[in-house]
Amino acid sequence: MQTTAEDLVGARTTGTSFVGRRDELAAVRTLLGASRLVTITGSGGSGKTRLAEEVVRRLARSLDGDAGVAYLADATEPDEVVDLVAAAVGMRGGGDPHDALVGYLRGRRFMLVLDNCEHLHASAANLARDLLAGCPDVTILATSRRPLLVPGEQLFPIEGLRDDAAIALFTDRVRLASPSFVLADEQRAIADALCQRLDGMPLAIELAASRLRPLGLAAQMRFLSSAKPHALIEPDGLWMPESEDANPVKLACK
Numbered sequence: 537m538q539t540t541a542e543d544l545v546g547a548r549t550t551g552t553s554f555v556g557r558r559d560e561l562a563a564v565r566t567l568l569g570a571s572r573l574v575t576i577t578g579s580g581g582s583g584k585t586r587l588a589e590e591v592v593r594r595l596a597r598s599l600d601g602d603a604g605v606a607y608l609a610d611a612t613e614p615d616e617v618v619d620l621v622a623a624a625v626g627m628r629g630g631g632d633p634h635d636a637l638v639g640y641l642r643g644r645r646f647m648l649v650l651d652n653c654e655h656l657h658a659s660a661a662n663l664a665r666d667l668l669a670g671c672p673d674v675t676i677l678a679t680s681r682r683p684l685l686v687p688g689e690q691l692f693p694i695e696g697l698r699d700d701a702a703i704a705l706f707t708d709r710v711r712l713a714s715p716s717f718v719l720a721d722e723q724r725a726i727a728d729a730l731c732q733r734l735d736g737m738p739l740a741i742e743l744a745a746s747r748l749r750p751l752g753l754a755a756q757m758r759f760l761s762s763a764k765p766h767a768l769i770e771p772d773g774l775w776m777p778e779s780e781d782a783n784p785v786k787l788a789c790k
């Protein structure tokens with residue numbers, strides 16, 4: 537059975553739009569042509585995982601199924617890293633899992649995404665180094681808040697989304713709850729300021745959009761101008777209003 541792009545990246549992002557990042561998609565593809573380990577770096581919520589997923593999704597056809605994503609955030613113990621990677625490459629069997637994996641991928645052409653390497657940094661770096669050394673046709677696209685520091689690693693730092701892409705993400709995510717939402721012209725400047733205040737961080741923009749209905753854009757701006765934007769991505773740091781906005785900018789829901 538043919539492996540689809542959705543099989544590769546799982547169902548995590550299915551159903552939500554992907555915006556912007558055209559230059560980054562092209563740049564990562566170019567780097568992957570020149571380096572066997574490319575690490576997308578950036579702060580939490582900046583869109584590293586999503587960018588890697590979209591790169592592999594777009595390459596899926598040419599890879600003909602020889603690709604897989606290991607979501608290392610799912611591991612709690614260092615030993616689980618190799619198990620997750622083995623599952624991502626479709627390997628089964630016994631023996632020492634680390635050596636078996638290197639043996640399994642030796643001589644195979646494979647594109648492996650190692651996602652969230654900062655979570656178990658030493659194990660991920662160790663495995664990446666051994667796969668690069670032992671498997672000449674394996675290419676690794678890693679995501680990590682910090683470099684793996686493996687020989688030959690090519691870094692690709694990303695920042696938040698800019699301008700139109702940030703506003704498009706905000707608008708698309710508001711529409712998840714309010715499908716008829718249209719960003720009115722007079723709201724655009726507020727949305728733009730909101731996205732800039734959040735440094736264009738996709739995760740923060742998604743959280744802000746999910747809070748829009750109860751708050752209203754104007755109220756949201758007020759809170760964000762007094763709160764630390766990064767508080768938005770802390771699970772217990774979500775801000776809530778104490779009172780209704782006196783004069784909210786009305787949403788253009790029809």
Ligand SMILES: Nc1ncnc2c1ncn2[C@@H]1O[C@H](COP(=O)(O)OP(=O)(O)O)[C@@H](O)[C@H]1O
Nearest residue numbers: 553554555557580581582583584585586738739
């Ligand atoms: N370019 C983008 N278009 C649409 N959604 C995005 C984009 N970049 C990130 N997201 C979304 O923002 C959230 C955070 O992105 P993620 O890739 O998980 O960040 P990171 O891996 O850097 O922590 C996810 O829900 C993701 O789907």
Ligand SMILES: [Mg+2]
Nearest residue numbers: 584585652679
């Ligand atoms: Mg991630």
